[in-house]
Amino acid sequence: MLRPNLGTRRTRRSLAVIAAIALTFGLAACGSSGSKNTDGLGTTGAFAPKDRKPLPVLSGTTLDGAKLDLSAYKGKVVVMNIWASWCDSCQAEAPYLERTYEAFKSQGVQFVGIDARDNDGQGQAFVKQQQITYPNLxxxxxxxxxxxxxxxxxxxxxxxxxxxxRNGALAWRALMPVTYSELSAALAPVVAET
Structure with missing residues (x-):
């Protein structure tokens, strides 16, 4: 196998450009307002049952290679977390999410993560390190x-x-990191709905 000569000026310049692009993308995606779609950044909010809109049904492949269709969770309350391994806030909130999942799963609550902007190896390492037990698309x-x-x-x-x-509609959202107490407080009334 041929190895590139990392000492060449052209290779070093290319690597520097790639690193700069990756850093810019990472900063823009981890809670920055650089995106055109920034409404509500840094906020949380609950939606009254009459004001809730159905969420699109998502399906795909999980980090462990299984197929997952969220329609399989119809009739359950679902907590969906969008994360990335390189995001410091995601790393900080991961234990709170797992703790909340463990506290509520016996009440018919299903957690699902969406690993955004990672390669599979990075996502798998994150899930293992954070000891996340729920599925991640x-x-x-x-x-x-x-x-x-x-x-x-x-x-x-x-x-x-x-x-x-349970009807597949958005009941609450946080466009920021959450803690165990915040997520539990938001989740309890939705679980109590009949």
Whole structure:
């Protein structure tokens, strides 16, 4: 196998350009207002049952290679978290999400993550390191899953967390990192709905 000579001026320049582009993209995506779709960044909000809109049904491949269609969770409350391994806020909130999942799963609540803008190896390492036990969909390079959520979440806001009621409608959203107490307080009334 041929190895590139990393000492050449052209290769170093190319690597520097790639690193600059990656850094710019990463900063724009992890909670920055650089995106055109930035409405609501840094906010949380609940929606009254009469004001809730149905969420698009998402499906795809999980980090462990399984197929997942969220319509399989019809009748359950679903918490959806959009994250990326390189996002410091995502790393900080991951233990709170897992703790909330463990506290509410016996009440018919399903958590699903969407790994945005990672390669599979980075996402798998993140899930393992953070000891996340709920399934995580992979949003590929085409951002097909996130594009379906345009207008619901800011495409520039990672992390974002959504609570979807038993009817598949958006009940609550946070376009910012969440803590265990914030997420539990938002989740409890939705779980109590009949």
């Amino acid at each position: 992979v949003d590929g390079d085409d951002s097909a899953l996130l594009s379906k959520l345009a207008g619901i979440v800011s495409l520039g806001s990672v992390p974002s967390t959504l609570i979807i009621d």
